[in-house]
Amino acid sequence: DQQVKQNSPSLSVQEGRISILNCDYTNSMFDYFLWYKKYPAEGPTFLISISSIKDKNEDGRFTVFLNKSAKHLSLHIVPSQPGDSAVYFCAAISEYGNKLVFGAGTILRVKS
Amino acid sequence: GAVVSQHPSWVICKSGTSVKIECRSLDFQATTMFWYRQFPKQSLMLMATSNEGSKATYEQGVEKDKFLINHASLTLSTLTVTSAHPEDSSFYICSARDLFRTVYGYTFGSGTRLTVV
Numbered sequence: 001d002q003q004v005k006q007n008s009p010s011l012s013v014q015e016g017r018i019s020i021l022n023c024d025y026t027n028s029m030f031d032y033f034l035w036y037k038k039y040p041a042e043g044p045t046f047l048i049s050i051s052s053i054k055d056k057n058e059d060g061r062f063t064v065f066l067n068k069s070a071k072h073l074s075l076h077i078v079p080s081q082p083g084d085s086a087v088y089f090c091a092a093i094s095e096y097g098n099k100l101v102f103g104a105g106t107i108l109r110v111k112s
Numbered sequence: 113g114a115v116v117s118q119h120p121s122w123v124i125c126k127s128g129t130s131v132k133i134e135c136r137s138l139d140f141q142a143t144t145m146f147w148y149r150q151f152p153k154q155s156l157m158l159m160a161t162s163n164e165g166s167k168a169t170y171e172q173g174v175e176k177d178k179f180l181i182n183h184a185s186l187t188l189s190t191l192t193v194t195s196a197h198p199e200d201s202s203f204y205i206c207s208a209r210d211l212f213r214t215v216y217g218y219t220f221g222s223g224t225r226l227t228v229v
Contacts, residue, residue, distance in 0.1 A: 009153075034218075036220075041121075041122075041203070041223060041225060042222050042223060043116075043118070043205050043207075043220035043221050043222045043223045044156070044205070044220045045220070046218070046219075089155065089156065098144060098161070098209065099146070099158060099161065100146075100158075100207075100218060101158075102155045102156045103155060104154060104155040105154075105155055
């Protein structure tokens with residue numbers, strides 16, 4: 001049972017344009033959501049997160065939007081840069097849990 | 113910031129041998145560490161939760177006798193793949209949770225590429 005889903009395996013974007021990565025979840029108990037960036041043969045690095053009490057969180061070029069009613073969140077990267085090319089994982093956790101549940105990841109390629 | 117060191121970064125071993133992977137929190141204490149496995153083009157699958165001073169909690173389908181986890185101190189957890197077989201070849205990643213931070217306190221190691229030949 002996939003509780004966190006990233007339905008797009010890959011995304012290709014032109015440098016300077018916006019990248020939008022999507023994530024859906026099924027467990028209504030999740031109340032924190034995180035995005036991680038991962039390069040091949042490296043561990044994930046934390047990018048940005050959002051609490052369920054918010055619908056938007058912004059950090060520089062990265063903005064995460066949360067639609068609780070739709071159980072959907074998205075990561076916007078603008079402007080996209082070639083260095084953003086990586087695998088992006090969406091993860092979720094509940095307040096009473098200690099396990100991060102990851103989506104399958106989306107490969108982002110930013111073309112220059 | 114919190115740093116998690118994972119060693120080795122890659123290892124090749126013969127089928128039937130055992131391999132130990134270390135995960136250390138360098139600048140914080142971690143009562144809980146997590147071990148993940150990633151297959152090519154797939155997500156990170158949680159294998160087990162390692163608790164300092166007690167037995168690890170394994171996820172369903174993970175053989176605890178094959179993947180031995182020891183969390184002897186607040187800064188070190190080890191994963192030993194026993195009697196490794198080619199199907200155990202994978203990318204293993206550990207994660208540690210900072211005691212004094214909340215949800216954002218999950219820091220990942222750099223991963224270990226295990227190849228069993």
